[in-house]
Amino acid sequence: MSANYPNISPKLWSIIAPHVPQSSPEQDPSTLSSYLKFKVEKSILDLKVKFTDKILDGSVTYIIKPLVDTKELVLDTAHLKIKNVTINGTIQSFELKPSNGPLGVPLYVNYDFKADEGFKLEISYETTKKGTALQWLEPPQTDGKKLPYLFSQCEAIHARSFFPCFDTPSVKSPFEFNIQSSLPVLMSGLLSKKTPLENGITLYNFYQPVPIPSYLCSIASGDLKDAPIGPRSRVWTEPSFLEACQNEFKDDTENFIKTAESLVFEYEWKDYDVLVLPQSMPFGGMEHPNCTFATPTLISGDKENVDVIAHELSHSWAGNLVTNGSFEHFWLNEGWTVYLERRILERLHGEKHRHFSSIIGWTDLENSIAAMGSTASRYSKLVLNLKHGDDPDDSFSTVPYEKGFNLLFHIEQTLGSKEAFDPFIKHYFEKFKYKSLDTYQFLDTLYEFYSDKKDLLDTIDWETWLYAPGLPPKPDFDTTLADECFSLAGRWIKVISNAPDSLESDFSPSDIENFTSNQNGVFLDKLVSYQNQDGFDWSSKNGQKAIRIMKKKYTKYENSSNAEVIFRWFRLLLTAQIQSEYQKLADWLGTVGRMKFVRPGYVLLNEADRELAIATFKKYEQSYHPICKAMVMKDLGLN
Ligand SMILES: [Zn+2]
Incomplete structure (x- = not known):
């Protein structure tokens, strides 16, 4: 047994021994920086937001202590214009080494660093338009259409195009953000002061006392207003959208926080705010400390997508307080977060809902x-193995989320109950808060905590869970809520196939009256899944007849304001080749920007009517995020 993992059983050791790193925690392969030789005590960003030039201009300052004697310090950068470097106020020479593909351009600073002799490193720089962290929206891409907008996305390794840094989740420090902008600013921290300067510019001072890694740093600036959604929470968005956002989140946010606190421990970040971005936000959400970034598609008017908020909030412990040491161990961030998210659902709505959400997740994992x-x-x-210069974004998928969740769920079930697992949750987050860790430290802590149950833990097929590709062993989920959806879908198919004359009389609006939007999603997905199964065809005469009747009986699908439901409804209508719906889908694609809907939406439209798909894309392409636009072009073969 290794000295680094004193608690691991001989059986588990025989499985992990070929994989364990030489040093603990495992070194991050996705950074070119010399982070192991230094301890960052504080980080300060002083930046001006220049909307006209679409750049950030200013400096980053680090208070650092060398851990060893060394002659050089290396930071990660990508697409940055470095102006000068000083150490303790004195200009130093620096060198940008050649680009290293997705890992960027390492910045070398030569100096006689002595162990434990702290110093102040300041780097003046500008971002450039080639950077991948910042998205500058033109006024037409915003809801108000009058003012520009800036927002960032640093995870996984884009922070290096935002500011020079040790761009690894293994390095965490408190931050100070001093930002000048002509429009309101939000950062990953708490606002301490707002000072009007000249020419309509305001200086915003933020601080983040909890140590955070570079990928959690964020910036947003635009026409932002805020409204309360709980005693310690506000929602921020453009003015015309504020009331809808407030209504969507005000009933659940504090309940989520309190429930999470009862599962883990007190929320440590003081305020929990949500920023709802313009439609061009290409993702669902991002867990920036104090300020979750969210897609506007969460605002459905029915409060049915707020589980995304439960997810992002859960990151306040999993990921933001206790962090994966590198993106090879990303499941520690996302698997734990999904586990906590579903425990929150269970505490608020019951165990059946936790299992239903897990079933949906399992289907996502299979797909x-x-x-x-x-x-x-x-x-x-x-x-994961990212040791060959991989871009961690290439490895991003549902796997760390759902395989990670299922492993924790399996451990819980192996121990016998939620109650048996609960004390470990608190212990794990307490032990590793403010730190970063790898999978092996997690395992050692698990075996340490359950030292009297090692035989039980040894019954887990660790080889398969940790290292085998493909699906893990499928757990037994409670299928109560899914069964209702499956049986209704099955009934439709049976009547369409065997007794189409009784379609009108066999179904009624009450069939789906009590469905949640997740159940509606599962029901609609199930209907579509019958296409081409045993010769079933939605575009047949009886299939189309059924759709007409369904439209009449289940009016809430056509009238839904929930993107998850709207998209799946369109998918069914287009599968049935209902031509009168093509233009409606095209119009809807002009109102959403989240890639989860935009990409498959264009694929559907393209299959139904390529000319319309291309005309629609040409009409709306300027309103999409550059990442989204590039992906749709690829999907449509327009490159
Ligand atoms: Zn997440």
Whole structure:
């Protein structure tokens, strides 16, 4: 047994021994920086937001202590214009080494660093338009259409194009953000002061006392207003959207926080705010400390997508307080977060809902692994291998979320109950808060905590869970809530196939009256899944007849304001080739920007009517995020 893992059983050791790193925690392969030789005590960003030039201009300052004697310090950068470097106020020479593909351009600073002799490093720089962290929206891309907008996305390794840094989740420090902008600013921290300067510019001072890694740093600036959604929470968005956002979140946010606190421990970040971005936000959410970034598609008017908020909030412990040491161990961030998210659902709505959410997640996992093709042998493993200069974004998938969740769920079930697992949750987050860790430290802590249950833990098929590609062993979920959806879908197919004349009389609006929007999603997905099964065809005469009747009986689908439901309804209508719906889908694609809907939406439209798909894309392409636009062009074969 290794000295680094004194608690691991001989059986588990025989499985992990070929994989354990030489030093603990495992070194991060996705940074070119010399982070192991230094301790960052504080980080300060002083930046001006220049909307006209679409750049940030200013400096980053680090208070650092060398851990060893060394002659050089290396930071990660990408697409940055470095102006000068000083150490303790004196200009130093620096060198940008050649680009290293997705890992960027390392910045070398030569100096006679002595162990424990702290120093102040200041780097003046500008961002450039090629940077991948910042998105500058033109006024037409915003809801108000009058003012520009800036927002960032640093995870996984884009922070290096925001500011020079040790761009690894293994390095955490408190931050200070001093930002000048002509429009309101939000950062990953608490606002301490707002000072009007000249020419309509305001200086915003933020501080983040909890140590955070570079990927959690964020900036947003635009026409932002705020409204309360709980005693310690506000929602921020453009003015015309504020009331809808407030209504969506005001009933659940504090309940989520309190429930999470009862599962883990007190929320440490003081305020929990949510920023709802313009439609061009290409993702669902991002867990920036104090200020979750969210897609506007969460605002459905029915409060049915707020589980995304439960997810992002859960990151306040999993990921933001206790962090994966590198993106090879990303499941520690996302698997734990999904686990906590579903425990919150269970405490608020009951165990059946936790299992229902897990069933939906399992289907996502199956689809995600199936869609990976040849990369599944690498990227469907729980513990990833990114040691060959990989871009961690290439390995991003549902796997760390759902395989990670299922492992924790399996451990819980192996121990016998939630109650048996609960004390470990508190212990784990307490032990590793403010720190970063790898999978092996997690395992050692698990075996340490359950030292009297090692035999039980040894019954887990660790080899398969940790290192095998593909699906893990499927747990037994409670299918109560899913069964209702499956049986209603099955009934439709049976009547369409065997007794189409009784379609009108066999179904009624009450069939789906009590469905949650997740149940509606599962029901609609199930209907579509029958296409081409045993010769079933939605575009047949009886299939189309059924759709007409369904439209009449289940009016809430056509009238839904929930993107998850709207998208799935369109998918059914287009599968049935209901031509009068094509233009409606095209119009809807002009109102959403989240890639989860935009990409498959265009794929559907393209299959139904390529001319319309291309005309629609040309009409709306300027309103999409550059990442989204590039992906749709690829999907439509327009490159
Ligand atoms: Zn997450």
